[in-house]
Amino acid sequence: MDLDDEGRLKNIFWADPRSRAAYQYFGDVVTFDTTYLTNRYGMPFAPFVGINHHGQSILLGVWLISSEDTETFTWSFQIWLQCMDGIASKAIITDQDRAMKNTIATVFPETRHRLSLWHILKKVPEKFGSYAAYRSGLKTRLMKCVYNTQTIEEFEKCWAEFINTYDLHENPWFKSLYAECEHWVPVFLKDHFWAGMSTTQRNESMNAFFDGYVHSKTNLKKFVDQFDNALKKKIENENHAEFKSFSQVIPYVSRSLIEKKFQEFSLPIIDSNAGYMTLDTTAVAGSQQVKSPLVVRGKGKPPSLRRASRMETNIRKEALDSIEFARRDPNSRWGSMRAAMGHPEPFDLRHVALGNDGCGNKKNQGFCNYLVSRKVGG
Numbered sequence: 001m002d003l004d005d006e007g008r009l010k011n012i013f014w015a016d017p018r019s020r021a022a023y024q025y026f027g028d029v030v031t032f033d034t035t036y037l038t039n040r041y042g043m044p045f046a047p048f049v050g051i052n053h054h055g056q057s058i059l060l061g062v063w064l065i066s067s068e069d070t071e072t073f074t075w076s077f078q079i080w081l082q083c084m085d086g087i088a089s090k091a092i093i094t095d096q097d098r099a100m101k102n103t104i105a106t107v108f109p110e111t112r113h114r115l116s117l118w119h120i121l122k123k124v125p126e127k128f129g130s131y132a133a134y135r136s137g138l139k140t141r142l143m144k145c146v147y148n149t150q151t152i153e154e155f156e157k158c159w160a161e162f163i164n165t166y167d168l169h170e171n172p173w174f175k176s177l178y179a180e181c182e183h184w185v186p187v188f189l190k191d192h193f194w195a196g197m198s199t200t201q202r203n204e205s206m207n208a209f210f211d212g213y214v215h216s217k218t219n220l221k222k223f224v225d226q227f228d229n230a231l232k233k234k235i236e237n238e239n240h241a242e243f244k245s246f247s248q249v250i251p252y253v254s255r256s257l258i259e260k261k262f263q264e265f266s267l268p269i270i271d272s273n274a275g276y277m278t279l280d281t282t283a284v285a286g287s288q289q290v291k292s293p294l295v296v297r298g299k300g301k302p303p304s305l306r307r308a309s310r311m312e313t314n315i316r317k318e319a320l321d322s323i324e325f326a327r328r329d330p331n332s333r334w335g336s337m338r339a340a341m342g343h344p345e346p347f348d349l350r351h352v353a354l355g356n357d358g359c360g361n362k363k364n365q366g367f368c369n370y371l372v373s374r375k376v377g378g
Contacts, residue, residue, distance in 0.1 A: 011072060012043075013079050015061035018235070023060050023084050026050040029195040030060060031093040032100075034068055035119070044068065048080065051195050054241040059231065064223075073103035081107065093197060095119040101183075112192050115184040117146070120177065127173060133166045141165065146185060155187050 001012055015023075027050055034046040048061040061080055065072050081088060091112040094100055096119060104113050124142065128134040145158035159178065168174045182188045251263075 010066045011075060012064040013061065013076060013083075015048075015080075015083055016231075019058075019060050020083065022050065022052065022058050023087075026052050026058060027060065027084065027087065027089050028193065029091045029093070029197055030089045031116075031197060033095060033116075034065070034097070034100075035095055046076075051197055052238065054238065054245065055196070056238060056241060058238070059234065062227070068097060068099060070099045070103055073100050074107060077103060077107040091192060091194060093194075112189075113183060114189055114194070115180065117184050117186070120184055121146075123173075138166055149187050152187055155181075155185060 029050065031049045032046060033049075034044045043064040043066055046063040046065055047059055048063075050058050050060050052058045061083070063076050065076060088108045088111050090110075091114065092104060092108065093114045093116055094104070095116050101113065101115075104111065121139075121143070124139050125134070128138060131138070141162050145155060145162055149155040149158055159181075163169055163174065177184075
């Protein structure tokens, strides 16, 4: 929290452990948007958003800020950098804000900054909707220059023709756009990795997720509670996508023959690795981490007292059934794939899951008894 000289609240930032952990894997490209919501205290709600391996928006941090000036952005980005162990993103996408742009250049000097194309094009009808030129194809010609040019030379030529056609030489807004074209026109940015987030529409989808939970009249206490409820729902959706990715064939989205061929092998590849469900009892004292399609933690409780969730039970059952089938039928396509990957012999699941200590370790006893009851391994 950031307080003023009189001890009054100015800015708030928070990122939970899950967000910090996710940033280590999905923090290469992030978006930062201050335009979604302003609460009843006049504080913009500004999320830092990334994208995970399922193509879903993930929350990496949240601000409630008192103003959108250089001082506020400097504090926000420095706190963010400190929270993320000093690791800056390789790329960031924001809306058009001069103070934000200057701060990013100072705090994240090695980070590639991109302006949100969605926010820019959204302003065209606002600024020119009442002009006859707009109705005669101004936006269409602008979109052609932005999206249909393949080289910088093509864009320069198209832009010059566009400006001449609509006599926009002295228009301050278009002059400012051209001065910053390297930060928003795709042809200048195509050589950099953007994780499919060329606009802050990623933020729009994240913001839509908070619709129904928070609004401009929500007070601070309720805001925190509702934010937590919304985040729990988001985590549930992520877990569901994770489970589906281990149990369904990945759909292909293009007509590429290579992609189609890969789809034929994706399920056998997944099934061939189904046996590698390990149990790590060293990371957290008195808890278990089941490294299956989902990671389930029971912190602070003895393993024998932790109740497995329905999803954990279903996943464990499916995984063990698949493992046992592959183990007992080496001539099946699962067994053939396992052999091709260097695991021709049936394995002892209790050894794979429980390590060298096996059932002799009391920490493993509960899970070991489960394996024995299922007549698995050994």
